Amino acid sequence: MTGKTLAEKLLSDKSGTDARAGDYVEAEIDVAMAHDITGPLAFQTFDEVTGEDADLFAPDRTIFTIDHHAPADGVQAANNHNAVREFAAKHGAHQFDVGDGICHAVLVEEGFVKPGDLVIGADSHSTTYGGIGAFGTGVGSTDLGTALATGELWFRVPETMRFEVEGELADGVYAKDLILRFIGDVGFDGCTYMAAEYGGSTIESLPIHERLVLSNMAIEMGGKAGFVEPDLRTIDYLERQTGEVVPFDDDLHSDEDATYDSVHTYRAEDLAPQVSKPSNPENAVDVTEVEGTEIDQLFVGTCTNGRYEDIKLVADILDGEELAPNVRMVVVPASKSVYQYMLQTGVFQTLTDAGAVIQSAGCGPCAGYHQGVLGDDDICLATANRNFPGREGSMQSQVYLASPATVGASALYGEITDPRGVQTERYDDTVFAEVLS
Amino acid sequence: MSDPSEPGRAWVFGDNIDTDQITPSRFIVSSDPDELATHAFEDLRPEFSGKVETGDFVVAGENFGSGSSREHSPLSLVGAGVSGVIAQSFARIFFRNAINLGLPVLICPGADAIDDGDEVSMDIDAGIVHNHTKGEQYDAEALPEFLQTLVEQGGLKAYTKAKLSE
Numbered sequence: 001m002t003g004k005t006l007a008e009k010l011l012s013d014k015s016g017t018d019a020r021a022g023d024y025v026e027a028e029i030d031v032a033m034a035h036d037i038t039g040p041l042a043f044q045t046f047d048e049v050t051g052e053d054a055d056l057f058a059p060d061r062t063i064f065t066i067d068h069h070a071p072a073d074g075v076q077a078a079n080n081h082n083a084v085r086e087f088a089a090k091h092g093a094h095q096f097d098v099g100d101g102i103c104h105a106v107l108v109e110e111g112f113v114k115p116g117d118l119v120i121g122a123d124s125h126s127t128t129y130g131g132i133g134a135f136g137t138g139v140g141s142t143d144l145g146t147a148l149a150t151g152e153l154w155f156r157v158p159e160t161m162r163f164e165v166e167g168e169l170a171d172g173v174y175a176k177d178l179i180l181r182f183i184g185d186v187g188f189d190g191c192t193y194m195a196a197e198y199g200g201s202t203i204e205s206l207p208i209h210e211r212l213v214l215s216n217m218a219i220e221m222g223g224k225a226g227f228v229e230p231d232l233r234t235i236d237y238l239e240r241q242t243g244e245v246v247p248f249d250d251d252l253h254s255d256e257d258a259t260y261d262s263v264h265t266y267r268a269e270d271l272a273p274q275v276s277k278p279s280n281p282e283n284a285v286d287v288t289e290v291e292g293t294e295i296d297q298l299f300v301g302t303c304t305n306g307r308y309e310d311i312k313l314v315a316d317i318l319d320g321e322e323l324a325p326n327v328r329m330v331v332v333p334a335s336k337s338v339y340q341y342m343l344q345t346g347v348f349q350t351l352t353d354a355g356a357v358i359q360s361a362g363c364g365p366c367a368g369y370h371q372g373v374l375g376d377d378d379i380c381l382a383t384a385n386r387n388f389p390g391r392e393g394s395m396q397s398q399v400y401l402a403s404p405a406t407v408g409a410s411a412l413y414g415e416i417t418d419p420r421g422v423q424t425e426r427y428d429d430t431v432f433a434e435v436l437s
Numbered sequence: 438m439s440d441p442s443e444p445g446r447a448w449v450f451g452d453n454i455d456t457d458q459i460t461p462s463r464f465i466v467s468s469d470p471d472e473l474a475t476h477a478f479e480d481l482r483p484e485f486s487g488k489v490e491t492g493d494f495v496v497a498g499e500n501f502g503s504g505s506s507r508e509h510s511p512l513s514l515v516g517a518g519v520s521g522v523i524a525q526s527f528a529r530i531f532f533r534n535a536i537n538l539g540l541p542v543l544i545c546p547g548a549d550a551i552d553d554g555d556e557v558s559m560d561i562d563a564g565i566v567h568n569h570t571k572g573e574q575y576d577a578e579a580l581p582e583f584l585q586t587l588v589e590q591g592g593l594k595a596y597t598k599a600k601l602s603e
């Protein structure tokens with residue numbers, strides 16, 4: 001038998017079988033998450049399957065967030081929030097409220113997810129947890145509701161597609177540019193039913209907040225999971241975040257003779273900053289191709305690029321400057337701690353001085369619900385992950401996706417701008433931690 | 438749920454129909470299938486919810502149901518009384534959610550031969566789509582045994598209930 005991919009190893013371990021790509025297994029869940037949109041339906045399922053008074057499989061490893069319509073933008077949303085609060089309280093699960101932040105940011109920051117865990121989230125960007133070497137995958141509410149009852153769920157063991165990057169990224173080029181390029185190359189459904197795995201010297205040198213960007217957007221190529229093999233950098237990051245000792249398991253990687261669906265290799269030096277044109281993330285082009293495109297709104301935030309390092313990077317570019325007169329900028333930190341660090345470190349001041357609007361932590365206008373939706377013919381440049389028709393508002397609006405550096409540079413000129421022309425930093429994992437201490 | 442082996446009208450959609458297009462995000466504050474059904478495809482095909490009848494089918498191209506994990510999308514089709522979804526390919530989470538809800542789904546590369554309004558039906562066990570209007574049939578990928586069991590039992594809830602009571 002040949003060796004196993006990390007996906008096969010983890011699902012073998014969690015199902016107690018010798019799992020290979022294509023097998024169906026029932027596996028034990030380590031962590032389960034739902035939010036204010038997907039939670040209520042999952043609660044109905046739970047109540048129906050087990051009866052209302054049953055226990056959750058593991059209340060201490062179950063997390064509910066209120067982040068999508070937060071603060072509530074209508075009565076139904078407010079009622080959904082209450083449903084989350086009530087269910088969480090009744091069953092003793094962890095619950096994060098309005099302003100605490102986006103599920104995927106919170107779970108990582110608070111140390112709920114460890115390398116090697118099987119994490120299901122009733123949200124498609126649950127692939128994010130692969131950035132710290134967990135099998136994170138998005139499921140529906142019926143999946144989540146039944147798993148809350150049983151602690152198990154069925155999975156088809158995925159094939160793995162590997163992305164191998166060697167060399168050093170140029171200044172102004174980030175993990176966001178890498179993932180937009182990958183999606184552009186394999187297509188929006190190129191990795192459907194598969195796990196993506198990112199490796200090579202470039203990936204190994206990336207700080208965790210950038211690795212999380214790669215895994216977060218695995219779903220934009222259809223991926224079921226998106227792994228970066230955990231290493232000592234991962235352990236350091238988690239220990240800094242949580243203040244706890246995190247054991248390192250040196251078997252959490254694909255075997256050398258593992259079978260891949262395909263391997264895609266890149267040279268980091270060759271990569272220019274990328275922009276995905278409307279209305280599909282796969283429309284990735286070099287920034288030079290769309291330079292000069294006029295924009296109306298800039299959006300900095302989301303579970304992809306709403307972390308402290310991302311927002312700080314935008315603030316660095318705007319320090320002492322003003323937004324171009326034709327644009328508005330909406331900034332939505334991914335979590336409450338990001339919001340607080342922005343206050344503490346002057347990032348908040350810099351951005352508001354430049355003319356940006358800053359909202360409480362959450363999803364913001366990412367899915368077009370509230371807090372900055374787009375009107376007809378509005379053009380937005382966003383650090384987000386999706387740009388489907390109508391995603392951030394009107395069906396006639398258009399969204400371009402890019403890195404925080406590209407969004408920051410473009411804010412200065414009111415048109416899509418190559419960030420290689422402005423001074424940009426690459427922050428390592430200690431920046432956020434320094435503010436923490 | 439209605440019987441997918443009974444012929445019904447095909448509502449044909451294109452490639453990359455994402456969950457925002459199936460159930461626009463402004464409506465997913467509701468989790469009620471009947472309510473969701475009244476908004477299914479509202480921006481893309483406004484007449485759908487008024488005219489769809491119990492026993493009809495949704496037919497689509499590549500990558501149907503991409504985007505978010507919202508179960509509201511397949512649930513809106515369950516609410517609309519759709520007997521099944523036939524697509525050239527599916528996004529993973531939609532496919533999974535549909536199976537979990539007991540909504541039959543078949544991957545059928547030849548689905549592009551189906552025109553809007555054709556009468557179609559599904560043979561789930563054999564993995565065949567019949568086009569009664571054109572007198573044709575198209576091969577589909579038969580569901581793996583485990584998934585057939587889930588669909589036959591009426592979805593993941595029923596499956597789990599049965600398992601818990603064992």
Ligand code: SF4
Nearest residue numbers: 125302303363366367
């Ligand atoms: S930030 Fe956007 S993509 Fe991320 S969880 Fe919220 S709505 Fe979804």
